[in-house]
Amino acid sequence: MKPRKGEILKSFALTLVAILVMFIILFPVYYIFTVSITPGSSLATTEFHLIPRNVSLDSYREVLFGFSxxxxxxxxxxxxxxxxxxxxxxxxxxxxxxxxxxxxxxxxxxxxxxxxxxxxxxxxxxxxxxxxxxxxxxxxxxxxxxxxxxxxxxxxxxxxxxxxxxxxxxxxxxxxxxxxxxxxxxxxxxTNLGKFVNSKFFGYLKNSLILATLTVLLSLFFVVPAAYAFSRMKFFGREHVLYFYLMFTQVAGGLGIAGLIALYGMVVKLGLYDKLPVLAFIYAAGSVPFNTWLLKGYIDSISPDFDEAALVDGASYLQIIRHVLLPMALPGIATVAIFAFIGGWTEFILASLLLTQNNQPLSVWIYLLMGGIGRGIDWSYFAAAALLFALPVFIMFMLAQNYIRSGLTVGGLKE
Incomplete structure (x- = not known):
């Protein structure tokens, strides 16, 4: 049966609306990209060329291999x-x-x-x-x-x-x-080797990778057992503890500057100032409640029959987590890992507060590029640095989009 003319027009209109929405969403990214490849351009200007003129990759070369x-x-x-x-x-x-x-x-x-x-x-x-x-x-x-x-x-x-x-x-x-x-x-x-070794970008990139990787590992270390316990174990006040677990962190996060001052005082008093692993532990602690809730919902969708079968065969709880849960809950775990990575990669308030310049990540460096906002800023350089900073997150999403899609929905086996 041929589709009706009205249905064709409706599909065409919806497609145009979708394209318009995508254009609005992606336009800021495209604008930043045009600034990064246009030497001497300004970020705030009434003049804009949809197709940039005088295209050059000098800003990217400066960010990656510059010494300034x-x-x-x-x-x-x-x-x-x-x-x-x-x-x-x-x-x-x-x-x-x-x-x-x-x-x-x-x-x-x-x-x-x-x-x-x-x-x-x-x-x-x-x-x-x-x-x-x-x-x-x-x-x-x-x-x-x-x-x-x-x-x-x-x-x-x-x-x-x-x-x-x-x-x-x-x-x-x-x-x-x-x-x-x-x-x-x-x-x-x-030389190119000398520029690579001494580039500011790669020094801060190393700090960001260390910080984000440690955040992911620590988050998974705490989140996976906790999510399994809340999903499978029966204990007094389980539901109340889980709600309190989540809500308390949100209330604590709302304390704002008072919480930052208290945290800074504790870190300095304990002699833990300017240590990347300590900051990664703080990031992981902040991400554990939400990610535990998220992973618990995914584990709930996996039939407990698999756990019971493993228990009958003599498996311990740790063996169940390792050999049964981890393979089946991989989409949910991947989603948690990506959220933890993004949290450790993009945060800059705590990083600027608790780290000195040598240990600060890319997020702080890019923020400091705007120290004289509106005056003397090389916007092409800033735009190139910002896009390079966002690139790892974009690549992770592209590689793991199937895991994220299934991890954010009920994706386990159903009876």
Missing amino acids: GSKLSEDFAGTIEGSAHMEGGKLYVVQGTVKGEVKYGPFTGISFEVPVHGLVFDVQSQENAQGKLEGKVSGIFVITRVNEDGTIGFALLRNVTLESGTLESVKVSGPMERYAVIRNAGTVHF
């Missing part, structure tokens, strides 16, 4: 040459150049060339000589700023040792007595 001011301190080895004189067991460098490399394993990550003068080495030879110095040096290269033209804004050469060298015909070697300071001079080059 975070302190870097690495061992280096290189050469020194220039004019010097030696007297009284000391070598004085009048004017010279140090060329050095920072190695990561067998690969060069950073190479630099900086002017030096006024350096003093204690040397083994007591002869007096002057002329051209050539030698090999090693030490620590510290850099905190690179100028836009590629010159070094500020850097130090520390603990420099003259491994070997010659001044005229005299062989010399020895440690340096003081720092070499470089300001707005010299050049530095980061």
